[in-house]
Amino acid sequence: MQGEDTLDLHLPDGFLAWAEGEAPEFTRTTSGDRQGTAPHWLSPSEDTPSRPAFDDLLDGIAGWGPVRTPAGTFHLVPARLERDLRLISRWMNDAAAAAFWELSGPPSVTEDHIRAQLAADGRSVPCVGVLDGRPMSYWEVYRADLDPLARFYPARPHDTGLHLLLGEVPDRGRGLGGLLLRAVADLVLARRPSCARVIAEPDIRNTPSIAAFLTAGFRFAAEVDLPGKTGALMVRERSLLHVL
Template sequence: MNPTDTSTEDTLDLQLPEEFVALFRGAGNDAGRAAEHGPSDLLDRLADWGPGVTTAGVLRLMPVDLARDTALVARWMNDPVVAAYWELAGPPSVTEEHLRAQLAGDGRSVPCVGTLDGAPMSYWEIYRADLDPLARYCPVRPHDTGVHVLIGDEADRGRGLGTELLRTVADLILAARPACTRVLAEPDVRNETSVAAFLGAGFRQTAVVDLPGKRAALMVRERAARGPS
């Protein structure tokens, strides 16, 4: 969900009922395995997912490095179009605090810079929707994976690039996370451009959800069912 709608600390401290957590135990990369093998297991070692090929170039999700990326992400957060929905405008320390809270957590939310042919141009948060406060407001399934995204520069907006990137990232998630059957997103319903980009990327709107701080369109991209071999 929008990081300002519920605090990152709230996301990191969410405690799920034992019977819900039990659903994960036989599925593979669950919270218990993460404690044993390292936090990256919660998202199946996102840093190792590899590239996605788009018509605009090769997309890579690079987990954030505070020293390298804070100033850039802060500049994007101060763009009025971005700030209207992310609400993280301000000095770089505001962005750094937001990023640091995720990096200091257990790996259920990973902030990334998206590069296209090596050039940084987007910011992503890939997160375990089933371990997020989003689970309090709508039905989720074990290993559902959520996406937040912003396109950094104005020149990269309004030409269909967002749709292509979202489709590619959803494909990457479903390829890298065998236990994940759905990719979720919850853009603000007022953000018609974002909602349209998700629809164009193969998501469908399944509900309108009242979340703290915003009314969200719940977007779902399901893993395509495989036919008989």
């Protein structure tokens, strides 16, 4: 139940037209499509669309593949400490991120946080979000129904939770948070047929984050008293997928 920080309020050009009817495409691109190739910072053996499903409880995030969004081709790639730690740690030491994630300090602080997930049973998968080949965000996709969070709200089987940090300051304040949250929530529901709801619990004080979730089609369900914070329970339901 870590904090998440989207830090954006404004919509990018073209977003309203997309929101009115042009959903992200969930068709995998081919090797001949430039936008469908592996992010440039991955080795050929790490080309996520061709790898076996990651051993997790989330229907194999490593095999979900890239999706097209109005901002470009987006790819959730399971984090690897040897490749990603320095970058993620730098993001966590940004003042705005540190206020809610509370992972500032030496890289070992972030390493301990990520390693705990990698060493667990697969109920939470830390990921790097890659937009048009550029790593630009940190995500945690987790089984909310198997998380301690489930003690604080009426959880349903296979509820899937999201945490998001936009890592680079230039990516904030221009609508990317809401746009990517919508795309990833749609991706979760497309790749996890057993999941009926996507859940989030941003800090109630983090109004930019809450605004981004609302932009992404989540609804505010309740305030929840969690260890260390009061959370805003945000819910996106499969039954309302084509309405919100």
